[in-house]
Amino acid sequence: MNNDIFVAKALSTLLTPFGFAAVASVVFSWFSPIGLGPMMSPLSSAAIGVLTLCVFPFLPVAYSVATGRSDLDVSDFKKRGPLYLLGLIGYVVGAAVFGALNNKVMFVVALAYFCVGLVTFLITLSWKISAHTAGIAGPTTAFLFVFGIWALPLYALSMLMVWCRVRLQAHTLAQAVAGLLVAIVVTSFVYLVFYP
Numbered sequence: 408m409n410n411d412i413f414v415a416k417a418l419s420t421l422l423t424p425f426g427f428a429a430v431a432s433v434v435f436s437w438f439s440p441i442g443l444g445p446m447m448s449p450l451s452s453a454a455i456g457v458l459t460l461c462v463f464p465f466l467p468v469a470y471s472v473a474t475g476r477s478d479l480d481v482s483d484f485k486k487r488g489p490l491y492l493l494g495l496i497g498y499v500v501g502a503a504v505f506g507a508l509n510n511k512v513m514f515v516v517a518l519a520y521f522c523v524g525l526v527t528f529l530i531t532l533s534w535k536i537s538a539h540t541a542g543i544a545g546p547t548t549a550f551l552f553v554f555g556i557w558a559l560p561l562y563a564l565s566m567l568m569v570w571c572r573v574r575l576q577a578h579t580l581a582q583a584v585a586g587l588l589v590a591i592v593v594t595s596f597v598y599l600v601f602y603p
Contacts, residue, residue: 424542432456
């Protein structure tokens, strides 16, 4: 295995959308500049975020891999539809819980995940868009809206993920960049409308 292939595979595995969702849940819950509402602690907020934005959406993928129906990347995009639908349910549950508990920062995160997931799901019905690049660019855009310009360097991770996915031949350059752009545009729209 070439060194660059090894690096691309390692980074692609390390920076999965599910793992990045867990990191985002912890960061937003512990460092929210607008608080978490009167009913949630950082721990409860992070736990619900990890459960609904990371664990629940990952379970159908894990089951699909365990039963031999797909690989971890779900390379056959025609098999992605049902897996997306179950993930979208997790995002809706997260948004509903955070909305009910008046946790605005996590409500908007979960809503953005749902909207990006829905758009990429609809695109996936006819074309293989990169969930990996979307899964990095979306939360990075959320970090930018919540924490300001210090988050701009995180976009380097999105660009790195574009390189990884193309180098691994998991996506074309167009598919990888499309995932990144869809996540940035949709997340920006959600934050412009719903974030204080």
